[in-house]
Amino acid sequence: MIVVGAGIVGAACAVELQSRGRQVLLVDRLYPGAGVTAAGMGHLVALDETEDELDLCLLSLKHWDAYLRDKGGLAEHSRCGTLWVAEDEDQMAHAAARAEKLARKGWQASQLTGAQVAAAEPSLRGGLAGGVLVSADGVVYPPAVARDLAMQLLAMGGRTMFGAAVRAIGDRCIELDSGQRIDTGDVVLAAGNGVPQLLPDMPVFPRKGHLAITDRYPGRLSHQVVSMGYGQTAAGSDALAVAANVQPRPTGQWLIGSCRQDGIENTDPDPRVLAAVLRSAIALLPCLAEMRILRSWTGMRPATPDGRPIIGRHPARAGTWLAAGHEGLGVTTAFGTAQLLADLMSGRPPALATDLYSPSRFIHDPA
Amino acid sequence: MIQPDSSCAVTVNGISVRVPPGASVAAALVAAGTLCTRRSVTGQMRFAFCGIGQCQECRVSIDGQPHRLACRTSCKEGMHIVTGGEG
Numbered sequence: 001m002i003v004v005g006a007g008i009v010g011a012a013c014a015v016e017l018q019s020r021g022r023q024v025l026l027v028d029r030l031y032p033g034a035g036v037t038a039a040g041m042g043h044l045v046a047l048d049e050t051e052d053e054l055d056l057c058l059l060s061l062k063h064w065d066a067y068l069r070d071k072g073g074l075a076e077h078s079r080c081g082t083l084w085v086a087e088d089e090d091q092m093a094h095a096a097a098r099a100e101k102l103a104r105k106g107w108q109a110s111q112l113t114g115a116q117v118a119a120a121e122p123s124l125r126g127g128l129a130g131g132v133l134v135s136a137d138g139v140v141y142p143p144a145v146a147r148d149l150a151m152q153l154l155a156m157g158g159r160t161m162f163g164a165a166v167r168a169i170g171d172r173c174i175e176l177d178s179g180q181r182i183d184t185g186d187v188v189l190a191a192g193n194g195v196p197q198l199l200p201d202m203p204v205f206p207r208k209g210h211l212a213i214t215d216r217y218p219g220r221l222s223h224q225v226v227s228m229g230y231g232q233t234a235a236g237s238d239a240l241a242v243a244a245n246v247q248p249r250p251t252g253q254w255l256i257g258s259c260r261q262d263g264i265e266n267t268d269p270d271p272r273v274l275a276a277v278l279r280s281a282i283a284l285l286p287c288l289a290e291m292r293i294l295r296s297w298t299g300m301r302p303a304t305p306d307g308r309p310i311i312g313r314h315p316a317r318a319g320t321w322l323a324a325g326h327e328g329l330g331v332t333t334a335f336g337t338a339q340l341l342a343d344l345m346s347g348r349p350p351a352l353a354t355d356l357y358s359p360s361r362f363i364h365d366p367a
Numbered sequence: 368m369i370q371p372d373s374s375c376a377v378t379v380n381g382i383s384v385r386v387p388p389g390a391s392v393a394a395a396l397v398a399a400g401t402l403c404t405r406r407s408v409t410g411q412m413r414f415a416f417c418g419i420g421q422c423q424e425c426r427v428s429i430d431g432q433p434h435r436l437a438c439r440t441s442c443k444e445g446m447h448i449v450t451g452g453e454g
Contacts, residue, residue, distance in 0.1 A: 215454070
């Protein structure tokens with residue numbers, strides 16, 4: 001069988017399927033982690049916008065714990081935790097609800113007062129209402145993980161083909177740009193924003209984000225600091241949505257996001273958007289204004305109209321499966337996605353309800 | 368014009384050295400016997416390499432400001448230079 005797309009989601013699926021006895025060929029137009037996987041922040045985070053989102057995150061985070069037990073250095077892992085910062089009483093109410101919800105699911109989260117937030121992260125501006133500290137969250141460098149997973153696949157007897165763009169998916173076969181046709185059993189499409197080109201009925205679309213990284217300033221930031229305003233804009237909204245999100249890298253650098261923009265095709269950094277991202281981060285962490293930015297770039301999160309990933313069997317095409325559309329959570333949820341997909345492909349009852357993720361929700365049944 | 372007999376005093380990691388006015392911070396480091404400007408991510412010692420502000424290896428902290436280029440900064444009376452940071 002073939003997995004198309006060696007981003008973190010495709011690479012995780014390939015390893016999971018190979019470990020269950022399938023013979024996997026992992027194909028990518030570039031190399032592992034070269035696309036969206038390399039553009040993101042690499043935040044391992046329990047997001048709780050919906051109950052099912054939280055369940056998928058927690059399922060995956062357990063796999064991450066197992067993976068990182070002996071790969072922490074390779075993945076540039078740091079368990080810095082997420083400090084969700086509430087600027088006013090309204091956000092504080094949301095923070096309290098988040099702390100309660102995560103703690104109930106066994107993912108340690110403590111509610112902090114304004115004074116506790118200031119003590120936890122002295123670089124934050126004064127006068128914050130409080131926040132939530134999710135201490136088990138962490139950060140990784142995702143392309144290194146995608147590469148490692150591709151190596152694992154090879155070590156397990158799987159195969160890879162990189163630098164090979166897929167131009168069509170046929171009936172239990174794929175066709176490369178080179179004209180080569182490869183016959184196979186199942187095809188798993190994990191090509192992110194490349195999905196609609198191969199399967200036009202799958203509405204994955206790019207949601208643009210801007211990021212910047214500073215020089216090294218060790219010791220100034222201990223937690224990933226995220227505004228409670230993060231993720232509050234409804235899926236499908238065209239407007240620019242900005243929420244401060246600042247991450248300490250193990251090198252002492254600060255990785256700064258984040259924003260969302262729909263309907264923009266070019267990947268060039270836009271100085272006005274980048275300025276808005278930096279302003280929102282400086283508003284929380286004033287010392288950032290004095291720091292040096294080394295580089296800025298953009299990424300195109302593969303989003304779906306209902307904000308949920310697409311995981312499962314294509315209802316109208318034999319042997320075609322999907323694992324795509326994870327938007328900003330592909331890194332966090334890669335391993336859980338791989339587990340659910342492999343369960344579905346082997347006919348086992350999946351660990352979580354998967355109807356919500358089924359590709360068939362986007363296809364009008366002709367019958 | 369630089370007066371050959373004039374000099375200014377700076378400190379390098381707390382050690383006081385005198386250099387001609389207008390001398391680069393990199394020169395002051397040499398005068399102080401400090402041949403490490405910064406530490407790389409893996410802990411390697413680095414020093415001024417290109418001398419023209421391109422390689423960024425000579426970053427030091429000057430008067431509490433990190434990431435100043437030693438090769439592109441002139442010494443001024445009373446400057447405090449700190450090296451060996453994870454810059």
